[in-house]
Every structure is written in structure tokens, then in C-alpha cells.
Amino acid sequence: MANLNLVQAINLALIQEMEKNHDIVLLGEDIGVNGGVFRVTEGLQKRFGGNRVFDTPLAESGIIGLSIGMAMGGLHPVPEIQFEGFLGPAYDQICSHAARMRTRTRGAFTVPMTIRIPVGGGIHAPELHSDSPEAIYAHTPGLKVVMPSSPYDAKGLLVSALRDPDPVLFFEPKRIYRAIREEVPEDEYTLPIGKARTVCEGTDLTIVSWGASVVQCMQAIEKMSDRDGCSIELIDLRTIYPFDMDAVAESVSKTGRCVVVHEAPLTCGFGSEIAARIMERCFLQLEAPVQRVAGFDTTMPYYKLELDYLPDAVRVSRAIHDCLAY
Amino acid sequence: MPITIAYEAKIEHISILDAKGNFDEKLGGVGSKCIIPDADIVKLYAAMVSCRQLDDVAFRLQRSGRMGTYPQNMGQEATSLGAAYALRKDDWMVTCYRENCGLFWRGVPKEAILLHWMGDERGNAMPKPHWVTPIYVPLGTQMLHAAGLTLAAKYRGEDRIACTFFGDGASSEGDFHEACNFAASLHIPVVFVCQNNFWAISTPSKINSAGLTFAQRGLSYGMPCMQCDGNDIFATVYTMQRAIEHARKTGTPCFVEMVTYRLGDHTTADDAKRYRDQEEVDAWKARDPIIRLRNYMVARKLWDDGKEAALQEQVEHENAEAVVRAEGIAAPTRGDFFNSMYAETPQDLLIQRDTMHTHSLGQDPSQLPPEAQARAAQLSAEATAAAAQH
Numbered sequence: 001m002a003n004l005n006l007v008q009a010i011n012l013a014l015i016q017e018m019e020k021n022h023d024i025v026l027l028g029e030d031i032g033v034n035g036g037v038f039r040v041t042e043g044l045q046k047r048f049g050g051n052r053v054f055d056t057p058l059a060e061s062g063i064i065g066l067s068i069g070m071a072m073g074g075l076h077p078v079p080e081i082q083f084e085g086f087l088g089p090a091y092d093q094i095c096s097h098a099a100r101m102r103t104r105t106r107g108a109f110t111v112p113m114t115i116r117i118p119v120g121g122g123i124h125a126p127e128l129h130s131d132s133p134e135a136i137y138a139h140t141p142g143l144k145v146v147m148p149s150s151p152y153d154a155k156g157l158l159v160s161a162l163r164d165p166d167p168v169l170f171f172e173p174k175r176i177y178r179a180i181r182e183e184v185p186e187d188e189y190t191l192p193i194g195k196a197r198t199v200c201e202g203t204d205l206t207i208v209s210w211g212a213s214v215v216q217c218m219q220a221i222e223k224m225s226d227r228d229g230c231s232i233e234l235i236d237l238r239t240i241y242p243f244d245m246d247a248v249a250e251s252v253s254k255t256g257r258c259v260v261v262h263e264a265p266l267t268c269g270f271g272s273e274i275a276a277r278i279m280e281r282c283f284l285q286l287e288a289p290v291q292r293v294a295g296f297d298t299t300m301p302y303y304k305l306e307l308d309y310l311p312d313a314v315r316v317s318r319a320i321h322d323c324l325a326y
Numbered sequence: 327m328p329i330t331i332a333y334e335a336k337i338e339h340i341s342i343l344d345a346k347g348n349f350d351e352k353l354g355g356v357g358s359k360c361i362i363p364d365a366d367i368v369k370l371y372a373a374m375v376s377c378r379q380l381d382d383v384a385f386r387l388q389r390s391g392r393m394g395t396y397p398q399n400m401g402q403e404a405t406s407l408g409a410a411y412a413l414r415k416d417d418w419m420v421t422c423y424r425e426n427c428g429l430f431w432r433g434v435p436k437e438a439i440l441l442h443w444m445g446d447e448r449g450n451a452m453p454k455p456h457w458v459t460p461i462y463v464p465l466g467t468q469m470l471h472a473a474g475l476t477l478a479a480k481y482r483g484e485d486r487i488a489c490t491f492f493g494d495g496a497s498s499e500g501d502f503h504e505a506c507n508f509a510a511s512l513h514i515p516v517v518f519v520c521q522n523n524f525w526a527i528s529t530p531s532k533i534n535s536a537g538l539t540f541a542q543r544g545l546s547y548g549m550p551c552m553q554c555d556g557n558d559i560f561a562t563v564y565t566m567q568r569a570i571e572h573a574r575k576t577g578t579p580c581f582v583e584m585v586t587y588r589l590g591d592h593t594t595a596d597d598a599k600r601y602r603d604q605e606e607v608d609a610w611k612a613r614d615p616i617i618r619l620r621n622y623m624v625a626r627k628l629w630d631d632g633k634e635a636a637l638q639e640q641v642e643h644e645n646a647e648a649v650v651r652a653e654g655i656a657a658p659t660r661g662d663f664f665n666s667m668y669a670e671t672p673q674d675l676l677i678q679r680d681t682m683h684t685h686s687l688g689q690d691p692s693q694l695p696p697e698a699q700a701r702a703a704q705l706s707a708e709a710t711a712a713a714a715q716h
Binding site: 025051054056057059061062065066067068069070071072073074075077089092093096097102103104105106107108109110141142144164165166194242245276277280281282283284 | 447448450451452453459460464467469470471472473474475476477478479481482500501504505507508511512663666667668669672673674688689690693
């Protein structure tokens with residue numbers, strides 16, 4: 001057992017699965033010789049060779065299109081898109097092909113592929129290096145969308161993604177790449193895609209979140225418990241699609257109150273889906289409307305103002321307070 | 327210093343059997359050295375005739391409401407057919423949608439193609455031994471898949487190559503350029519075949535390229551490029567043989583432009599008379615690949631009117647049977663579109679599928695007031711009964 005950060009946990013998962021499954025091939029910009037701009041694929045080209053871990057030309061649609069072909073040909077490619085802001089050029093290949101190939105051919109061709117993408121804000125990065133587009137891909141049938149919030153979860157979820165026969169977008173919150181260290185077993189374990197984690201239990205209110213925002217939520221809960229003595233349950237969704245609505249419904253049926261927190265912009269963010277489903281399944285148990293704490297409906301600002309934009313413990317606390325006020 | 331030439335290129339154009347019937351024996355070979363043996367010439371001719379007749383059948387099916395929008399292959403039979411003839415049976419063919427002749431030569435059932443245009447995904451469920459991908463509708467996106475399929479084969483130590491087809495229009499798409507770049511830089515043996523049929527719906531090819539040829543697009547990626555008369559089966563076979571040999575020997579890609587012409591409309595939803603002259607169409611009718619080959623075969627005493635009549639009867643019969651098979655397929659089960667979204671359908675989708683006709687989407691019935699629950703259950707039962715009768 002070792003204390004690993006998110007980068008190390010992902011690196012370890014890749015090594016272990018690549019040793020088991022020789023169909024796993026890594027590709028992307030600067031992931032080979034350089035080990036990735038965040039060093040997540042450090043050492044892998046040396047270990048597994050240039051046939052299995054290689055650098056591509058600078059073209060995201062090309063990277064994903066090539067990977068789709070490789071997956072159709074029986075491999076399990078793991079392309080990296082260097083920052084979520086550059087998923088744009090690959091959108092067509094992801095949504096017109098990766099998401100559709102299985103149903104288009106009734107299973108004759110499939111796309112077992114794991115796209116790794118650093119996501120989210122808070123690292124003083126340039127433009128298009130701090131966005132959160134997970135809702136776009138959750139809204140595209142045929143994909144799976146995963147976003148771990150901790151090193152332990154990342155290893156388990158990535159192993160599941162690498163074994164999944166369908167296309168998975170594996171979002172890695174870059175704000176917490178190195179910010180959290182925790183015990184991560186070296187032994188093999190998986191975490192199922194589609195199952196949430198209850199971070200802490202409570203009876204007064206449910207918070208639902210994912211990615212780096214889980215950290216902000218935990219900070220808010222600490223603050224609130226000290227001051228107001230309220231008992232808050234925090235659910236880390238872990239997977240955006242398929243997602244664990246059963247866990248959310250069970251919790252909100254118990255507490256009657258819910259706050260959803262995400263970095264992505266408010267309108268049509270995945271919080272709206274959760275709120276709609278809570279209405280469908282827990283209406284009679286609700287004591288208050290579902291509150292959402294999210295990025296504003298603006299472009300992610302340059303980093304001078306990014307902390308104004310991103311949900312933080314203060315905004316989460318205010319939402320908890322408003323929700324409890326009903 | 328004196329200016330030096332950093333780069334220079336030329337693109338060869340290959341023509342063997344021209345529209346007037348002249349045959350270049352040096353390129354095409356004579357007698358036993360002919361690049362296509364006589365028995366195969368006859369088979370290739372039959373394949374083109376069959377494809378043309380099916381096109382006609384498909385057109386009539388669409389006009390009579392039995393099939394959706396359909397893109398005719400008319401005039402372009404010799405392009406994909408020459409490629410399919412030259413390729414190995416287990417080389418990938420990654421097409422767009424005007425390569426029927428090559429696909430049929432490869433053994434793709436005709437009803438599969440018809441079913442695609444009849445709005446039925448089961449037409450895309452190509453059995454694997456065909457080494458053929460499904461029809462691609464989003465233009466220009468398939469070449470990257472051809473590269474990936476070939477890279478997977480290379481990774482496994484196989485010498486399988488891919489041949490991918492696209493039009494003059496699609497060669498404007500970014501993904502085409504990315505595919506060429508990836509294939510060339512990463513050493514992936516893909517033969518890129520551009521069917522220049524002069525029209526992308528109503529857009530003439532000069533809008534899709536300001537260059538003298540489409541073949542030269544491959545030059546910037548460092549790959550050998552060739553151009554041939556796409557209405558000449560000997561030229562398409564000859565050129566493809568050279569391209570395939572290069573690809574397999576060197577493990578690197580190359581580019582072939584086949585100059586042909588779209589004799590029909592873009593699809594049955596198009597009316598080409600709105601944007602092109604009949605004179606141009608007539609000029610290209612005189613260059614028809616099928617008529618050209620028939621004249622050649624007749625001149626060499628390989629063919630006659632009797633054989634032609636017999637062939638027409640045979641292909642009409644075969645194509646009619648394909649339509650019967652396509653139309654005879656059992657109706658898809660309602661909600662079939664849920665079942666292949668993932669390897670294992672998520673619980674969420676199963677509930678949507680099983681309640682699609684009987685429940686409001688997403689609504690949990692247990693949340694309804696008690697009186698409403700009873701009525702909802704009744705409505706569900708009625709809907710289930712109605713669905714069972716469907």
C-alpha cells in the first residue's frame with residue numbers, strides 16, 4: 001500500500017492493466033517521450049515500447065479517429081486529449097462515430113476505447129485549459145463519462161474503463177492531480193462505472209457533486225457542521241453517465257433536501273438532470289427545491305478571475321443554508 | 327547563394343483502354359500477360375452491369391416509396407471495382423457510399439446495402455469476413471478509421487492494408503487531411519482513393535480544390551500520388567496494383583485519384599438539372615465504363631448480343647431476389663434501438679425501453695397520488711395490450 005496522488009494512481013493503473021492486456025495502446029500529443037504534459041504517462045514508453053505508447057501528430061480529430069479505427073480493429077486504445085478545451089476538434093469523431101458504431105452496426109463493430117482528458121479549472125492555466133464539458137458527452141447516447149475525485153477512485157475507475165467494451169471519457173480533474181495523497185492499494189481492484197460513493201453520511205441534506213468540486217463540498221460541510229451542527233450527506237457521483245440515481249434518490253428521500261455542485265456552467269449542466277430526476281422520484285419527500293451551485297453561464301474567465309467563477313466552500317455553504325431555510 | 331530546388335513533383339495519369347477503344351498494350355499487357363485475364367474481364371463486366379441495374383432498381387424503389395433517399399452509383403462502377411479486384415480479400419475496404427460495385431465484388435450482400443437505405447441498421451451488420459466497414463454518411467471521417475484499422479493489423483504483425491474511398495468534395499474535410507498526415511507520419515499502409523466525379527451535390531470540383539489535380543493533395547504528406555482514368559477498368563486495376571504493392575512493401579500510404587463522373591443525381595433527393603448542363607453529362611455518357619468495356623470485349627470476340635441478353639436477364643433476376651430478401655426481413659422489434667447502445671444495456675435504458683409506451687418518461691409511478699396511481703396502471707395496461715396487437 002502506498003500514498004499516491006492522482007497522477008501516480010493513474011500511472012499505476014495504466015501500468016498494471018497494460019501488463020495484463022496487450023491490446024491496450026496509448027497515444028496522444030507528447031505522451032510518449034515526454035510522458036505527458038502532466039507526467040501521467042511518465043515512463044510508459046520506455047517500459048512498453050514505441051509501438052504501444054506513441055506520440056501523434058497535433059490533431060485531436062485525428063487522434064480520436066485513429067483510435068476509433070484501432071478499436072474497431074480489436075485493440076483497446078487509450079488516447080489522451082491534452083486539455084478538455086481541445087475536445088472540440090474531436091467532437092464529431094466522438095459523437096458521430098465512437099458513440100454510434102455499436103448501434104449503427106448492431107454490434108458488428110464496437111469501439112472499446114478510453115479517452116483520457118485532464119478537466120476543470122483552478123490551476124492558473126491559459127484559455128481553454130480550465131473548462132468542464134462533461135454534460136455535453138453525458139447528453140450523447142452511447143458514451144460513458146467518468147470523473148473520479150480522488151486517487152483511490154481514479155485507479156479503480158480507470159481499471160474498469162480499460163476493461164469496458166464501450167467508449168469511456170475518463171476526465172481527470174487537474175486541480176487535484178497532485179493536491180491529494182491517499183492510500184492506494186497496489187493490488188488489483190476495480191470500482192464499477194455507474195456507482196456513486198457516499199463520502200460522508202448525514203440526515204439533514206444531501207450534496208451531490210463530482211470531480212474537484214467534491215473538495216469544496218467537504219470544506220463547506222466542515223464549516224457548516226462546526227457552526228450550525230447540521231448533518232450533511234455528501235455523494236460523489238464518480239460517473240456522470242451512467243450515473244447512480246438510485247443512490248441519489250435514496251439519500252434525498254431520506255434527507256428531503258439537495259444541493260448539486262459542479263464547475264460546469266449552470267444552464268444544461270448535469271445538475272439540471274439530477275434536479276429533474278429528483279423531482280420525478282422524490283417529489284413527495286422534498287422539503288425544499290433542489291439548489292444548484294455551478295459555474296456561471298459565461299465563458300470560463302482567464303485565471304485572474306477564475307476563483308470568482310468556480311464554486312467554492314462559501315457558495316456551497318450559502319446554498320446549504322438556503323436549502324435548509326425552507 | 328544560388329537558389330536550389332527544395333522539392334519538385336509530377337503526377338502521372340494512367341489510361342489503358344480509352345473511350346475510343348484504343349488499348350495500350352505496353353501498360354495493359356497482351357494475351358497471357360494481360361493484367362486482367364479474359365475470364366475475369368467477363369466477370370468484372372458482369373459485376374458492373376449488375377451494379378448498374380441495381381442502381382436503376384433502387385431508384386424505382388425510392389420513387390415508389392419503398393426505400394428512402396438513395397445515392398446512385400451510376401457511372402462510377404469501374405473505380406471501386408478495380409480496387410476490390412486488386413486488393414486481397416482480407417484487406418480492409420473503408421468506403422463512403424458510392425462504392426457498391428466494389429462492395430458486391432467483395433461479397434457484401436446486395437440486400438445489406440438496400441436495407442441501409444431502407445432505414446434499417448441491420449443492413450450495417452456486415453459479417454466480419456467481408457473486411458468491410460459500414461456505409462459512412464458523415465463525409466471524410468472514415469479515412470482515419472481506415473488508418474486505425476490498419477495500425478491495429480500492423481500492431482498484430484499482420485500485413486493487411488486498407489483502401490479507403492472518398493470523393494472530391496470530401497477531400498476538403500479536415501479529417502481527410504488528418505488521416506493522410508497520420509498515415510504518412512506513423513507509417514500506416516493505407517491506399518487513399520479519391521473518386522473525383524466532378525460534383526459534390528451541386529458544387530463543382532474546382533470549388534473543392536484550386537489545384538490541377540486532386541492527386542496532388544497527397545504530395546504534401548510525402549506520399550506517392552497517381553491519377554488514372556476511373557472509367558477504365560484496366561487503368562483502375564493497374565493503378566491499384568501499383569499502389570497496393572507500394573503500400574504493402576513499404577508499409578507507407580499512397581494516394582490514387584480516379585477521374586470519373588457522376589452520371590446520376592447526387593441522390594434521389596437531388597435534381598442535377600438545376601446546376602449542370604446536359605452537354606456535359608452526354609459527353610461523359612460517351613465515356614461510360616460499361617459501354618467501353620463491352621465494345622472492347624465484342625471487338626475481341628469475348629462477348630456478343632446473345633451473351634448480353636442472357637446477362638441482363640440474369641442480373642434482373644438476381645437483383646429482384648435481393649429486393650425480395652431486403653423487403654422480406656422481419657420488422658424490427660419496437661424499441662430495438664435501445665438494445666445495442668452498450669455491450670450491457672444500463673438499467674436506466676432498460677426501464678425507458680420497457681416503459682416507453684406505457685409510462686411517462688422518467689416519472690416514478692409511486693410518486694403519484696393514490697387515485698392517480700390506479701388510473702395510471704389502467705392506462706399502462708391498455709397501452710401494453712395495444713402494443714401486443716401491433
